[in-house]
Amino acid sequence: MFDQWKQKIRYAHEPNNPGLLSLWLSFEESQCQDFKHEEQWQHYLNMVRFLLDTYSDTMNPDHWRSTCLDHISRPLCGLQRLAKTDHQQKQLKELMLEIKILSHYFAPSFIKEKL
Numbered sequence: 001m002f003d004q005w006k007q008k009i010r011y012a013h014e015p016n017n018p019g020l021l022s023l024w025l026s027f028e029e030s031q032c033q034d035f036k037h038e039e040q041w042q043h044y045l046n047m048v049r050f051l052l053d054t055y056s057d058t059m060n061p062d063h064w065r066s067t068c069l070d071h072i073s074r075p076l077c078g079l080q081r082l083a084k085t086d087h088q089q090k091q092l093k094e095l096m097l098e099i100k101i102l103s104h105y106f107a108p109s110f111i112k113e114k115l
Helices: 002-010 019-031 037-056 062-071 073-082 086-105
Strands: none
Touching (some): 019 073, 037 073
8 A cells, every 4th residue: 555655646646635645644754653763864865855756757747746845844844853963964954955956947837937
């Protein structure tokens, strides 16, 4: 079931079902509760990367990509909470910069029209 959710999210098989993202994020967060700190860090990084990849895929509908970008804050908050070392804080800053750049570069057409 979990792999099916990820496939549906990644390739926008249910683009009118934003609740799928919340369900998947809740499942992912519950999975990593018992992980050690470094495993949690990697798990949240993977969640952000997954959502960023989905957002950057221009084959997905614009509204779905935008919804994925909206939901990226949830795993980012987890990373901010977990960022204890200088290396992790640097990695988080680099990730935030990457999100900032990609969110402008791959902005859906309805956002670009307003700019």
